[in-house]
Amino acid sequence: MPSGDLISQLLALFAVLGVGVLLRALGRGGQADAAVLNRLVIDVTTPALIVSVLRRSGIGQGAWGAVAASTIALFACALAGIAVARALGLPRAAQGAAGLVGSFSNTGFLGVPVVLALYGQAGGAAGTAILVDSIVTTLMLWTFGVALAARMGAGGDVDARGLLRVLLHPNVLSIAAGLALHALPIPLPAWVERALDALGSATPTLVFLALGLSLDLRSLRGRVRPLMAIAAVKLLLGPAVALAAALALRLERPTSEVAVLQSAMPTSMVSVIIAARYGCDGQFAAATAVLTTLGSLASLPFVLEALRRLAP
Template structure:
C-alpha cells in the first residue's frame, strides 16, 4: 500500500498545488483559461496520440469493452438522475450531477496515473473509456439537462450542440490519429516526434495543476455570487456514487462479461475498474457554467471526489492489483 501511495501522492499533490495557488492569489484566475487551453489543445492531444499510437490496435478497437463500459455509464446516469430529481434539483442540475457521477477524470488524471501504476498497457483500455464518455455520456447528459425548457425540441437541439462540441474537441481527433498510426505502424519523423513528446510529457503536471486551479476558481465564484449554502444531501450522495458505486458496478459488469466467455482479460478489467474509481471529471464544471446549471453543486462534488480519491483510489489499486 505504501508503494502505491508513493506513486499516487505526486498526482494529487499537483492538484492541491493548483488549488492553493488560486486560493492564495499566487496565480490570477484569468490565467486558468490559458492553462486549460494549453492542456486541451496542445499537451493532452499529444499525450493521447502517443499512447494511442503505441497501443495495440486490438485494445483501441474493442467493441466488447466499449459497450460494457457504456452500459455502466448509462446505468450510472439513470440512477443518479432518479436519485437527484426533487423540488429543488430539476433536470438541468440533475443531469450534470449525473454526468459527474458517471464521467471519471480519465484524460487529465487517469491515463498518466494508470500508466505510472500499471505500465503503458493501461493506456489502451483507458482511451476506449474516454471515447465513450466524451461522445455519448456527455451528449446524453447535456440533452437531459434541456428537459426543463419549454421548447419540446430543446433536448434534441442540445444533443446536436453537444455533438458539435465533441467534434471541436481535439481529444477525440488525437485518439483517432493514434488509432490510425497504430493500425498502420506509423512513426513520426524525428523532430516532430520530439516535439510531440515534449508536449505529451508536459500534459500530466500542467493538467493536474489546472484541475486544482479550476476547483478553487469554482469555489470562489460560488462564494462571490451569494449562492445559498449547498446542503450535504445535494452533493455528498453523488460523490459517494462516483467513488464507490461506479467502480463496483463496472467490476460486476465486466466480471459478468468475462464469465459469459467474451474476449476480455483480467488486466483490462482492472484498468477499467480503476478508471471508474477516479474522481469526477473537472471539465464538467465548465459545462455547467455554459448551460447555466448549479456550478457550485457540481464543483463541490468534483472537489469531494478529488480529495477523497487519494485514499479511495489508492485502496482500489491495492485491492485489485494485489
C-alpha cells in the first residue's frame, strides 16, 4: 500500500461530498448544479486527467490482470444481484436493475480519482485504474450491460450507434491520445502540461462535490430490505471476488489493489440510466446508486484497511 494515512485521504474526499450535501440542504445547490459539474468532469477534467497520467506513466505492468479480476467480479455480482432480487420476490424489471447496479462500479467518476489520490503515480496505479474503467465499465456496460437490461426489461437490442458512442467517448479518445504521447514520446509545451495538470487535479474535488449535490435520500423510502441486499452485493461481494481473482491470478501490488478498489466502488450512475432506458426498474436502480454511494463511506475505508492488513 502507498505510504501515509490512506483513510484520512479518503475521508477528505468525502468531506467535500459533505459540502455538497450541505449546499443542497441549504437550498444553495441541487441536481441542476450537479449536472453542470458532471458534464464538466466528463468532457473536460477527466480527459485532461487521463492524458496527464498516461503520457507520464502509461499503463501499469500487469494492468490486464486487473481487468481480468475486475471482469470476474462484475459477472459474479451481476448473477448474484439477479439471484438475490429473484429470491426476494422482486419483479423481472427490478431483477434486471439489480443485476446492473449490483455489478457495474463507478470506476471512472469515483474510482480513478480515488486511486490517484491514494497512490499518485506509483506503480502505474492510475493508468491501471483508467484501463479498468475503459474496458470493464465503459465497454462492458454498453455491450453486456445494455444486452442484460434489454433482456430483463422491455427495451431493444444493442445497436451500432450505441457502440459508436463508446468509441467516441471523450475518455476513450483521451486514452488514445495519452498512450500516443507516452509511446512516441511527444513533448508538450510547458503551459499545456500545466493546464492539463491543473484541470486533471480538479477532478476528485468536482466529482465528490457533484455527488453531494445530487444525493436524494427520498429515493430510499419503502424498499430498504432489497436495497440493502443489493448494496451488500455491490460493496462487499464485488471486492471480495476481485481479491480472490487477483490472488488466483497472482497479481502484484499495486495492480491487485487497484482491481479490488475499482470493484469496491459504488454503483455506476450510467448503469442507472441504462436500466431506465431499456425498461428495467429505474427507480430501484437510482435508489441503489444512492445507497451504495452512502454505504461506500463505510465500506471503502474497510476495504482499504483489509488491503493494508494483507500487505506482506
